[in-house]
Amino acid sequence: QVQLVESGGGLVQPGGSLRLSCAASGSRFRIYTRRWYRQAPGKQPELVASMTNDGSTNYADSVKGRFTISRDNAKNTVYLQMNSLKPEDTAVYYCNADIWVPSTTSAYWGQGTQVTVSS
Numbered sequence: 001q002v003q004l005v006e007s008g009g010g011l012v013q014p015g016g017s018l019r020l021s022c023a024a025s026g027s028r029f030r031i032y033t034r035r036w037y038r039q040a041p042g043k044q045p046e047l048v049a050s051m052t053n054d055g056s057t058n059y060a061d062s063v064k065g066r067f068t069i070s071r072d073n074a075k076n077t078v079y080l081q082m083n084s085l086k087p088e089d090t091a092v093y094y095c096n097a098d099i100w101v102p103s104t105t106s107a108y109w110g111q112g113t114q115v116t117v118s119s
Contacts, residue, residue: 035049
C-alpha cells in the first residue's frame with residue numbers, strides 16, 4: 001500500500017552537488033524514521049543519514065558536514081542534499097522509512113538511484 005520512489009541520481013564531478021528525493025505514496029499510512037543508505041559494489045551497505053519522527057538527524061562520519069537530510073511533510077518527501085561530493089561517495093543510494101500501515105509498522109525501501117562521482 002506504500003511505495004517509495006527515488007530520483008535525483010546521476011553523474012557529477014568531484015566537488016559537485018546532487019539532491020536526491022524520495023517520495024512516498026499510497027493509501028492510509030504514517031511515516032516515522034526516515035533513512036538514506038548507500039551501497040557500492042563489493043562493499044557493505046552503509047547508513048548515511050537518518051531523521052526521526054520529531055526531526056532529529058544523524059549522519060555517518062564519512063558524510064557529516066557535507067550531506068543534509070530534510071523532509072517536506074506536505075509532499076511526503078525526504079531529501080538528501082549532497083555537497084562536496086567525492087569519488088568514494090559513488091554508490092547506489094536507497095531511501096528507507098519506518099511506515100505504519102494498518103495494522104503494523106515496518107521498513108519500506110525505495111528502488112535505489114545511482115550516484116557516480118568522477119572526473
